[in-house]
Amino acid sequence: MPHTEDILLNVSRIGKHFGGLSALNDVSLHIGRGEIYGLIGPNGAGKTTLFNIITGLYQPSAGEFHFNGAHYQAGKPHVLAQAGIARTFQNIRLFANLTALENVMIGRHVRTRAGVFGALFRNRSTRSEEHAITERARELLHYVGISKPAQTLAKHLSYGEQRRLEIARALATDPLLLALDEPAAGMNATETESLKMLLQTIRSSGITVLLIEHDVKLIMGLCDRVAVLDYGRKIAEGVPENVRKDPAVIAAYLGGGDE
Amino acid sequence: MKLNINTRTLVVVLAIALLLLPFLTDALLGRGWVRIVDFAMLYIMLALGLNIVVGYAGLLDLGYIAFFAVGAYCYALTGSPHLAQAFPMVFPDGVHLSFWIVLPLAALLAGGFGVLLGAPTLRLRGDYLAIVTLGFGEIIRIFLNNLNAPVNLTNGPQGISRIDPVSIANVSLNTTQNILGIAFPSVHLYFYLFLAFTALVVFVSQRLERSRIGRAWMAIREDEIAASAMGINTRNLKLLAFAMGAMFGGASGALFAGFQGFVSPESFSLMESIMVLCMVVLGGMGNIAGVILGGMLLALLPEVLRHSVVPLQQALFGKTLVDPESLRMLLFGTALIVMMLYRPAGMLPSRVRRRELGDGETASEASVYDATH
Numbered sequence: 001m002p003h004t005e006d007i008l009l010n011v012s013r014i015g016k017h018f019g020g021l022s023a024l025n026d027v028s029l030h031i032g033r034g035e036i037y038g039l040i041g042p043n044g045a046g047k048t049t050l051f052n053i054i055t056g057l058y059q060p061s062a063g064e065f066h067f068n069g070a071h072y073q074a075g076k077p078h079v080l081a082q083a084g085i086a087r088t089f090q091n092i093r094l095f096a097n098l099t100a101l102e103n104v105m106i107g108r109h110v111r112t113r114a115g116v117f118g119a120l121f122r123n124r125s126t127r128s129e130e131h132a133i134t135e136r137a138r139e140l141l142h143y144v145g146i147s148k149p150a151q152t153l154a155k156h157l158s159y160g161e162q163r164r165l166e167i168a169r170a171l172a173t174d175p176l177l178l179a180l181d182e183p184a185a186g187m188n189a190t191e192t193e194s195l196k197m198l199l200q201t202i203r204s205s206g207i208t209v210l211l212i213e214h215d216v217k218l219i220m221g222l223c224d225r226v227a228v229l230d231y232g233r234k235i236a237e238g239v240p241e242n243v244r245k246d247p248a249v250i251a252a253y254l255g256g257g258d259e
Numbered sequence: 260m261k262l263n264i265n266t267r268t269l270v271v272v273l274a275i276a277l278l279l280l281p282f283l284t285d286a287l288l289g290r291g292w293v294r295i296v297d298f299a300m301l302y303i304m305l306a307l308g309l310n311i312v313v314g315y316a317g318l319l320d321l322g323y324i325a326f327f328a329v330g331a332y333c334y335a336l337t338g339s340p341h342l343a344q345a346f347p348m349v350f351p352d353g354v355h356l357s358f359w360i361v362l363p364l365a366a367l368l369a370g371g372f373g374v375l376l377g378a379p380t381l382r383l384r385g386d387y388l389a390i391v392t393l394g395f396g397e398i399i400r401i402f403l404n405n406l407n408a409p410v411n412l413t414n415g416p417q418g419i420s421r422i423d424p425v426s427i428a429n430v431s432l433n434t435t436q437n438i439l440g441i442a443f444p445s446v447h448l449y450f451y452l453f454l455a456f457t458a459l460v461v462f463v464s465q466r467l468e469r470s471r472i473g474r475a476w477m478a479i480r481e482d483e484i485a486a487s488a489m490g491i492n493t494r495n496l497k498l499l500a501f502a503m504g505a506m507f508g509g510a511s512g513a514l515f516a517g518f519q520g521f522v523s524p525e526s527f528s529l530m531e532s533i534m535v536l537c538m539v540v541l542g543g544m545g546n547i548a549g550v551i552l553g554g555m556l557l558a559l560l561p562e563v564l565r566h567s568v569v570p571l572q573q574a575l576f577g578k579t580l581v582d583p584e585s586l587r588m589l590l591f592g593t594a595l596i597v598m599m600l601y602r603p604a605g606m607l608p609s610r611v612r613r614r615e616l617g618d619g620e621t622a623s624e625a626s627v628y629d630a631t632h
Contacts, residue, residue: 055488081490089488095481106478110490112471116499119470120463126470133471173490 008033008068008177008208009054009085015062016049016232023049025232026063031177036199036209038223038240040216042252045229047212048090051181054210055087056080068176081110084176088166088183090212094154100165101150104137107172140168144198160191167198171207178202179210184218196222220244228252277454281447292562293446297518299558300453301511306538306554307460307547308507313536314545314609315473316500317480319389321532322376322396326505328403328527329372330365330512332413335522337361338423345411358425362513369509370502372399377501381494384483396532403524418523425452425517432517449518456514460507464547467503476500537591541598543605552606561587 009031016024024046031037039047052058054065056077064071067083086107095103112133118126141150144164148157154165163183170178180199184192196218203209213219219226220240228236228243230252236243243249284292309323336342336354338361343353356364376395380388407415424433424445432448443451467473475496478486487493516522534557542553561583568583598605 057484057488077484077487078490078492081488087488089485093482093485093488095478095485097481098477102474102477106474106486106491107489109471109475109478114471116467116472116503119472120466122466130471169489 005069006032007066008035009065009210010067011050011054011063011065013063014050014053014060014065016046016053016058017061023232024053024060024229027229027232027234028063029227029234029237031208031210033176033208034203034206035224036203036211036222038219038226039210039212039229040214040219040226041229044231046232047229048181049232050229051087051179051210051212054080055085055179078110081173081175084174085179086170086173086175086177087179088163088170088181090181090185092162092166094162094165094169096153096155098154099151100141100146100148100154100157101134101137103154103165104140104168104172105133107140107169108133108136110173137168137172140171141165143171144168145194160187160195163187163195164198167202171202175207177208177210181212182214183211184213184215192218278451281450285444285447290444290446293444293450295559295562297446297449297453299555300450300457301515301518302535302538302558303551303554304453304457304460304511304514305508305535306542306550307457307464308504308511309535310504310539310545310547310550311464311467311476311507312500312504313539314550315468315480316476316497318497318500319385319392320501320504321389321393321529321536322399323392323504323508323535324527324529324532325376325396325399326369326372326508327512327515327531328399328522328524329369329505330509331516331522331526332403332419332512333365333368333509334361334513334516335419335422336412337364338517339419339421341414341419341421345414355423358427358517362510365513366506366510369512370506372509373501373503373505374498376505377498381497393529393532396527396529400524400527400529403527413524416524418521418525420521422516422520422522424520425449425514427452433520453514453518456510461547461551463507468545468547472496472499537595541594541605543607543609545609546605546607549605549607549609557591560590564590 007030011030012028014024014027015022027046027050029037039050041047049058053060053074054067056072056074056079059074066072067080067085070083072080072083095106098106112129114126114129118129138150144167146157146161146164146168148161154162157165167178167180167183170180183199184195187195192215199209199211199222211219211223223240225238226236226240226243227234228246228249230248235248235252236246238246280296281293284296305323305327308326309320312318312320312323337356338354340353342350376392380391383391403413404416406413407417413419424431426432430436432452433445435442435444436448437443475486475491478489478491479493479496483493515526535554538553538557539550540553541557542551543549564587565583568581568586569579572579572581602608
């Protein structure tokens with residue numbers, strides 16, 4: 001166990017059941033600052049459920065988690081975004097009818113302050129804030145590699161670009177932890193490769209990355225540590241090479257045992 | 260640059276036309292029509308207020324007229340002898356506050372009611388929200404109708420009459436005023452008052468639309484879960500939208516009470532809420548110019564019919580076959596159907612709506628884009 005200050009997210013004994021269905025059972029893990037942490041597992045293993053708990057969408061049935069040293073009440077996603085967790089969605093949830101630029105500008109909401117009075121009177125501080133928001137949003141579009149005009153509607157971007165736009169929007173919240181739910185789903189090999197490079201750039205800028213992924217190759221080549229979920233339980237954790245050799249993982253995930 | 264000059268010319272021409280409007284209407288159509296135009300301005304203000312709730316934040320509100328009622332009764336109670344008659348011990352001379360106090364009071368009170376409506380409905384969306392807001396609108400109306408007993412607060416279905424006219428800087432808008440040798444009749448004075456407030460509402464709407472707050476509202480409209488995951492406090496922003504919309508409704512209600520001199524619960528029926536919503540939807544949800552156009556058309560059309568249908572039928576058939584009221588509903592229904600078929604985003608759709616429904620240039624542009632990339 002590393003030193004407490006080095007832990008960004010500490011999940012302890014989280015459980016979640018939906019009615020009689022137990023989606024997560026006694027899952028504990030911790031993510032260190034600056035890590036790329038992978039979460040893998042077969043379909044229905046509880047990855048997205050865990051994800052939704054730490055981003056505040058679900059209330060855990062048991063257990064708790066600490067982020068950046070503080071305990072958070074679930075059910076308030078905006079509080080966790082404020083605290084520094086930004087996420088993307090498995091099935092892309094952009095503001096489809098707004099422009100790419102507007103999508104990223106909305107990500108800046110949580111780090112800016114102008115209220116109704118600022119909006120009405122457009123005083124100096126509001127104007128400079130608006131200017132900064134636009135500038136930062138443009139930078140981020142460039143950073144994630146969206147080359148189409150900033151005024152293109154989110155829904156008119158290509159699939160890969162929509163995934164990137166979600167990342168840009170999440171980065172706009174200045175996160176400490178960037179949580180990506182299957183970012184490579186549906187991408188071709190080239191797109192996956194450039195996504196990998198983007199994630200490495202993001203990590204090198206000091207942002208911790210949590211990655212749910214199906215693409216084992218991407219996980220293995222990218223993550224510092226990996227946890228494997230199966231039927232709502234953590235069955236393995238460690239550096240990718242060791243996890244890959246773990247018999248339980250091979251049985252559960254890489255197709256052995258009962259298959 | 261050329262466009263700039265054209266826009267400026269357009270604005271100047273429009274401003275002059277608006278300033279001359281009551282005199283032109285008076286000269287061409289008669290004094291009664293100036294009054295009708297005044298009412299149309301009130302409706303435009305209401306529609307713009309509702310546009311914040313429905314058009315920006317995407318919260319379908321079917322009880323919006325309740326805020327108009329709250330504002331109107333706030334003005335009516337403070338500006339009429341009713342309180343002095345009903346509670347002579349508490350208000351021996353009534354309240355009779357200055358217009359500049361009552362108006363913000365009415366707006367704030369309505370805003371408070373907006374939050375009151377918003378708070379319990381935060382988790383509701385779409386149809387469900389519409390039904391609850393509809394119920395809220397009816398509750399307010401029924402309260403107004405029945406609060407004449409045990410204490411006579413609202414005077415029940417008889418309504419409140421003898422309301423003070425709006426008076427600004429000791430100039431009563433209820434009498435003809437001579438300014439620079441020109442006689443300004445009362446309806447003209449009210450027109451300018453309403454024009455000023457409409458301009459204010461347009462300004463506020465426009466500023467809000469292009470701000471951090473406006474973007475957050477649009478994000479909530481587009482995808483509430485994604486918005487909250489991006490750190491937008493959806494609860495507060497939805498309440499803010501309800502409150503802002505309600506404040507505009509309350510302010511127009513106060514102006515209405517002062518203008519008409521009489522309020523009663525029947526002015527605030529569900530049909531009125533639906534009319535205001537139709538103004539927003541037919542005109543173009545989320546687009547200020549569209550909403551103004553929608554408000555103008557729907558407020559003026561019934562009057563045009565009322566004044567033209569009967570004489571026309573008399574001239575053609577020698578008797579009245581269809582009364583204007585039923586013809587109005589028939590035309591209104593037809594217009595709604597035709598609009599939904601051919602211009603579902605409204606007459607002047609907003610940027611966002613236009614994209615959403617994918618008609619016109621944006622869509623073809625986009626498909627070309629997709630094809631070439």
